Amino acid sequence: MAKFTLKAQTLVGEFNRTTNSSYTHVVVRESSEAMKWHEMAKAGARVSGVDQRWHKDHGYAVTWHGSEKAAKAAAAKPYGYDTKATVIGVFPVDA
Secondary structure: OOOEEEEEEEOOEEEEEEEOOOOOEEEEEEOHHHHHHHHHHHOOOOOOOHHHHHHHOOOEEEEEEOOHHHHHHHHOOOOOOOOOOEEEEEEEOEO
16 A cells, blocks of 8 residues: 655644545644643653654644545534644645
8 A cells, every 4th residue: 555645734834644545634723632742742751642643743633634525524523632622724735
């Protein structure tokens, strides 16, 4: 299976992923939970799983989607890891 290196330019910076999926859009959320883990990792705490992804994404909660429709649907729902997160926007992905 081919690997894709994807990049999304957003209002709060650039996000990237290397993946087997050809995502077309991201949803970026401001999340106090994501920022907490990002700050802890910067201070030297060991993080794994979704916390590591939040650290990689500079304290933002970024989800990747296969279509604009799917991204907008996800943006309209609460974020499962932090229901208080607020949507910054839906952005296209550059392959």
